[in-house]
Amino acid sequence: MITLRHTTIDDANTLFAWVNSPDSLEASLRTMAPIPWEQHVAWLTERLHDHGSLLLIAEQDAEPVGQVRFQDAGEGPEVSIFVAAAHRDKGLAQEMLRLAIPLAVERWPHTPLFARIKPANAASRSLFLSVGFRLLKEAADHLVFNFTPSCDYERRP
Numbered sequence: 001m002i003t004l005r006h007t008t009i010d011d012a013n014t015l016f017a018w019v020n021s022p023d024s025l026e027a028s029l030r031t032m033a034p035i036p037w038e039q040h041v042a043w044l045t046e047r048l049h050d051h052g053s054l055l056l057i058a059e060q061d062a063e064p065v066g067q068v069r070f071q072d073a074g075e076g077p078e079v080s081i082f083v084a085a086a087h088r089d090k091g092l093a094q095e096m097l098r099l100a101i102p103l104a105v106e107r108w109p110h111t112p113l114f115a116r117i118k119p120a121n122a123a124s125r126s127l128f129l130s131v132g133f134r135l136l137k138e139a140a141d142h143l144v145f146n147f148t149p150s151c152d153y154e155r156r157p
Contacts, residue, residue, distance in 0.1 A: 002095045004103070007055035007067070009041075009048065014057075014064050016040045018082050047071075054107055058083075058096045065092060068100040076112045076146075077104055081127070093123075097131045105149045113147040 007015070020034045035043075047053040052072030058065050066083040079100075083093050104113055115133055117124040118141070125143065129135070133145035 001060065002065070002092060002099060003059050004056045004068070004096070004099050005059065007044075007048065007057050009044065011057055011064070012041055012044055015044060015067065018067065018084065021085070023085060052077075054100075054104055056096075056100055056103065058092065058099075060087070060092070066096055068096050070100070070104045070107070070113070072108070073114065076114050077108050078114045078116060079104070080115075081124075093127050094130055097127065101131065101147065101149075110149065113149075115145040115147075116142050117145070119143055 016035075016037060019040065044055075047055055047069075054070040054077070056068045058067065064084070065087040066081065069080045070077040071080070072078075079097070081093055081097060081100075083096070101113065113133075114136075115124070115128050117128070119138070125135075128145045128147075131147075133147045135143060136146045137144040
């Protein structure tokens with residue numbers, strides 16, 4: 001069973017390792033090279049104090065297994081998700097998103113959520129479609145998905 005909790009500065013080392021892992025860098029649309037520690041800590045500190053950010057750590061048996069981040073991008077919050085390599089192929093990403101979406105909807109009521117991924121990222125494409133996102137735009141270098149909360153979804157426990 002997965003639980004989500006809010007990220008704290010104590011998660012800096014874990015998040016640093018995850019963001020700089022080769023598979024994370026390969027899948028990222030924005031981060032192509034490893035991020036220096038000082039830059040990472042400054043970014044995390046800023047995000048933790050920004051109401052336009054929602055950073056969540058997914059845990060299984062009290063062990064961090066991934067993160068879900070929503071960042072207000074103007075048109076609506078954009079979601080980013082990461083599952084640690086040792087915990088992939090177990091359906092955790094879907095469970096993480098299903099738990100995280102109501103928290104994002106609570107923070108940004110009646111606001112569409114967005115996800116941007118590389119076209120070759122078949123796992124993310126399948127993931128977002130499986131939790132109710134719709135393909136909104138196909139470009140040569142990225143796909144955009146959106147999720148529009150419904151009243152029924154907002155009332156889910």
